[in-house]
Amino acid sequence: MSNSYEPQLTEDKFYKIWEERGYFEVDSNKSIQEEGKNFSIMMPPPNVTGRLHIGHALTFTLQDIITRYKRMDGYKTLWQPGTDHAGIATQNVVEKQLLAEGTTKEEIGREAFLKRAWEWKAESAGIMTSQLRKMGVSPAWKRERFTMDDGLQKSVKEAFVHLYNQGLIVRGNYMVNWCTHDGALSDIEVEHEDHDGKFYHIKYPFADGSGFVEVATTRPETYFGDTAVMVHPDDERYKHLIGKKIKLPLLQREVSIIADSHVAMDFGTGVVKVTPAHDQNDYEVGKRHDLEFITVFDEKGILNEYAGEFKGLERLEARDIIMKRLYEEGFVVKIEEHKHQVGHCYRCKNIVEPYISKQWFVRSEVARKSIEKTNNGEAKFFPPHWINSYNSWMGDLRDWCISRQLWWGHQIPVFYCGDCDNEWASLKDEEHTCPKCASKNISQDPDVLDTWFSSALWPFSTLGWGNGDASMDKLFSSQDMKDFYPNSLLITGFDILFFWVARMMMMGESFVGELPFNHIYLHALVRDEHGQKMSKSKGNVIDPLDMVEKYSADILRFTLAISAAQGRDIRMSTDKLEQNRNFTNKLYNAAKFLQMNVDTFPDLKGFCVESPLGRYMLSRLNVATQEVRSCMDEYRFNDAATVLYRFLWNEFCDWGIELSKADKGSIVELGAIFKESMKLLHPFMPFITEYLYHELSGTTLEASESIMIMKYPYKTKVRTKDEARFEIIMDAIISIRRAKVLVDLANQKIEKAYVKIDNISEDEKEMMRPFIARLAKVDVVEFTNEKIPDSVSDISQMCETFIPTQSIDLTPIISKLTKQDEKLQKEIDKLSSMLNNERFVANAPEDVLVKNRELLADASDKQSKVKEQLESLQC
Template sequence: MAYEAGQIESKYYKIWEERGHFETDANADIANGKSFCIMMPPPNVTGVLHIGHALTFTLQDIMTRYKRMDGFKTLWQPGLDHAGIATQNVVEKQLLAQGIKKEELGREKFLERVWEWKEKSGGQIVYQMRRLGISPAWSRERFTMDEGLKNAVREAFCNLYEAGLIVRGNYMVNWCTHDGALSDVEVEHKANKGKLYHLRYYFENSKDYIVVATTRPETYFGDTAVMVNPNDERYKDLIGKFVELPLLGRKIKIIADEHVDMSFGTGCVKVTPAHDTNDYEVGNRHNLEFITIFDEKGILNEHCGEFKGLERLEARDEIIKKLESKGFVEKIEDYENQVGYCYRCKNVVEPYISKQWFVKSKIAKDAIERVNKGQSEFYPSHWINSFNAWMRELKDWCISRQLWWGHQIPVFYCECGHEWADRCEKPSKCPKCGGDKFTQDPDVLDTWFSSGLWPISTLGWGNGDALKNSKWSPSDLKEFYPNSMLITGFDILFFWVARMMFQSSQAVGELPFKDIYLHALVKDKDGKKMSKSSGNVVDPLEKIDEFSADILRFTLTMLCVQGRDIRMSDEAMVISRNFTNKIYNASRFLLMNASSFANLEQSEIKTPLGTYLLSRFNACVAEVRKNIDEYRFNDAASAIYRFLWNEFCDWGIELSKADKSAVAELGSIFKESMKLLHPFMPFISEHLWHEMSGTSLESGAKSVMIMRYPVAGGQNESIEKLFNLVIESIVSIRRAKAVVDLGNAKIAKAFLRSNTDLSEFSHFIKLLAKCENVEFISEIKSGCVRDVSENLESFIELAGIDTAPILKRLNAQKTKLEKEVAKLGAMLSNEKFVANAPADVLATNKEALQIAASKLEKVNNEIESLENI
């Protein structure tokens, strides 16, 4: 009967969840008194899981299952993020498709629509996570806007407000005319092929002018100065003079500032303090006027003369057309620069002065100090450099957003003039005058403010007495904080990880994570970033349907090398599928020889073959544990793959055909290896363990996921040495047979010359090398084809074998290989080629030369062996 992955996965997952195996007390009977906690990066409620999510959740599940099976009281905290901007955009578009604007509904009704959509979308994401086979504590699922987390957000805001770390004021911010204020990390900078406009600014009552260059001519209405470098000899005489703005005639002064790059454009630049980040600083230094020329929607205002009412980008061509007609344009050039775009709606972001709420940058000081004292460790370690660089350059963080969906800022304004932050969602009176004539700030908090509290808010922090009537236990924070580790993609180090570090450190005086593992990006097989426009996006559910959850998980893990991008391909998935077929077929063979296998203690394994495979299994267990503990997930998966495929299946199963008494022991070892495999491939490992045990998960048998994870026993070096020689003997005889074209044929006799007595194991050698007899000799045997390996030699008699055609074939191979070696050698000896060839081409050619030379040496040895007979 074939293994039906789809049926097994849906059936087993339901059983695991119904039995509470994902919860913190699931493994109580093997508990070791220690706790393990890991936080799920909460996916945005807006979308569907992508392959990057699948990698993150797979690695987190490996750690969770491993720790759970190791006896740790384990909490993998699941949840979803409300994703303020993205979610509001989605629901607004849905309403607009029906001809409804959110303003027509009003805030309360609009939020009702968003909650309805959240329930639908969030359910789909959770379904996808379950399909992947992950095991978080679903009963404790959190949402960044559920009641408990709302309490935590208000508590954190009020604490920071009262400490003077949250302030409100007019700042230059990143402004999206669709989504409002954005933090620096929410702006994506991309290369833009635009224009550089050279504009003439005439002196008052003169035909003379200076030329300024700009990429944003529509902002010139807000110019309050022209700036030159004080060291620029071309313009020293002009400093302090006035020019008039084109079309408007408003006079502005020529000032000097070393900020000016003399090589840019003409060396004269316009200064628009209200609409350029650098000009904002210049304006403050020189006490310039700040003139805002468009509103929050990007609509030009009265400062723009006849262009009032136009959208700022749409107005650009009209403005240039008018300037050209009046002789104010010197020239227009093609120009490539970096332009900021809103990370959600892709609108061009504008520097804009707006009254917003900010978290002061000094909040990061404590977290930086703690990280650099080693209280948190990054994997790979180089990420600490990026963390430090960003945190030390941190600017005040704009946390207010002009949205309806999100945590409304808990600040209230009374008619009496009093402003206060309140932990109560709906305060009844003003704490100063006692009146009830007050309003709440209409803005909501940046999504990352609530996400930054995730490691503590999900454990009940900020809820006080409310914990008594909640799903939380008052001991959760003490038991699971700091979290044991975090696993996430490096691309949200600054969006999310850094914010959790400084917010949690500020709130509880301790960093949220001991270890932080940042994995690389999942790219396509050619190393290209996945995107819808490129058509190379991999849908995890499609791959699960095509292959299985186990295969997708194992493939991602095998490819996940610390610090390297992951190249995802169907070819890699096929390798993992072949692996599942291999272990499934191994179980079929074992079950052909016994109906079930006992859980043998290591001391009960007695046969030489069983002892050998147990020793190799123990070596594998030690390697797997070490690699998981060091977060070298690919190395851990590779160790299991090598043991099960090469040592157990290719050799152990085949050798057991010569010693049926070892099969029961092999079955016991195979079952233990399924426990070892379980965190990586939970479904097939569970299935095969029960099949091999003669039990059924459906009938109430205990799940592998709450059994003890294998612990490495001792290795038997002497038995390993003997079996290594047995395997070397088989391989050597096979090679000798292949030389004389008898590769798969059974022969009468082979001779072995070794310093170790292998006669006790001749039955293994005879069966697998296909020899009726093996004779052990002490001298070189003449009249034979000879194979020399590292520790022994094998011989096959040539009586009755015509060697002429064999030598002809070998000499033809020799000629071909000699030409290949000469060609590659000449290429790599050519200094010009070596100096100019790409590094990957040189590496490929060097490897090809090495392989060809090795093959040539082998062919020469085979020819010599035949010619000397």
């Protein structure tokens, strides 16, 4: 073996071999598969326009760890990969390309635009998957899907047509979230942010000229669409005005003052404008009071003829111009600073408008059974508190707006007849005649479906559901659906619980009759080392590919896993990566030490471990195996990684390797145990474990089977007697080392040490003696039942140890300790004097008092230990 492990020489090479041999596919582990054990997990399909970020790295690392574990544990395993067409994001990219070329999508037409979008997809789709390969992930790449591949396009049509024919997909004029750039958005595609805006107090004059009411609004540019002014029916200030007419400022149009309990009497002036076409709450008021709905700007946000002289202005740009005119005409009372929440498009960050538009919706009742089944325990959340968030959102669920004013995506499979106004949904790619009147004047709805509609089908569309021309009652015959639906587990970020997870739940239950997942693991965010959210503007973004290049895929994976405590954000830092680089170095050096003594090592299976140290380390491996399996089965990835770290670093390397220097006969056994532990660690660190396993076996991956399809370790026997003996050995070593520190002989070899311990046999003493002598650096270790006079001693948990002092000059040691005692006493006297001074205590800041009390307690504790040492040396 070379002096250090070089991951850049192994990772790409090993990955290529794994993939070429088909190790990631469903039947790769057929030789160890157990009947009836199936495991499936879906890759959250990354956008074809995307690049791997640290959140992706966490999701896919955890998915890969559990998949490798299940594959090695004998499960028929499917990790389904794929990518998402990302409607808005992809269209935006292609539109920008066209603009850079001096043209637009409208100029080149829909067909040419879609051709360009497919070309962009072909160019960019492989970028994310190639980046995932750098992370060492092992999905079934031969089964990779795309949300707009031929089969999934059929699946989407099947789902739409089925819901349409049941009346669960409907079209109508509704108040929707509208982005003037990207069109209609669902509720969860709107990000609400605090905004430093203004409260505009405007005079609305009475039509009879008798005065005015003062109306406060944050959106004066919409007042052209006001069709009422509203007060609370119980507001004594305004009861007498209900029914009175008002003229809108700058306009001659009259509206009435109405009463509605929606008004908050203690907010603003208690008088509010009612703009039913541009406010969600006003929309409901307008329906209750049968008000006119006046839309004052178009789909691009441009004010129309209702805005009079302001026609043609963009809505937000018009605000200051409108207010300047109102001020000039004497309609402005005052303008106040006002912080409030404003909705922004999650894609382009444009301010979103409530807007009445004809759109397609999935009725909220589609989700009813999935909510019931989830709360009946048919799907389990990890951590469990996420079911509360799920229920909170689903309890207020509204109809889901699924139409998008885009060209890239699944075009809505609804056709219209231009002659008889017939409308129908169809599974066909094209319709040529109207089924009602046989007219050929046919057109398809130009909108496409929300990207999340096709993603909501992902757990079963990827398994073949609806991919063919079969009718609905013949869709469930494929073996994949039988083996892998419901999916065993979903792992994703909590931030798409409502975007994606809840929608998969409703669609899976609706079409297959079962919830799509048995278990749902939602991980938290990856933040920087200070707990701040990563962003380019802050300059604190950690690029996972840079970390792979600098450290290795194994180190990044293990760092993410050991930090991934359920329900807690991860604080990522280079310090943690460095710590785990040290871990890989520790493993490598352990293997080097073993190979310095023996060239190759057998597999543990079928090998007889006989030496006391070998039996002890095997017992510790069994304990670790039991704990790792328990943690993995409960998705406690951080706990499993911690167990592995503890066993391999603390127990095997720090103790097992060191103890073997006193028992060379155990080296072969330790090598076999270490090889088995590489299988235990493999799901977390696939590359270095593969490398070290083959190095110690005297083979290469090119010429032999990978450990990734070998059987995962299982617990055999925990040897309590061997464990107890070595606990005594390690306790005695630590105790002697502490005693040596007292006489300044910490790293020096001494002639003799005594170990006082009861109830061990002579054979046990003989077995223990060489280990204690070697690691404690003692020529002679004697066991005793008595205290040894003229010695320094240390009392530990299981024994008491003594170092004779007759041949040790204690004078300089006693002198040094005496000086420490005197120095500490002066410090104690000073602090005590200050804290006993009533004037000081009365006037000093509380934090100063707290600090001084802490210093006094620390000094007293140190002095107590110094005095104990002096007493031990002087007795």
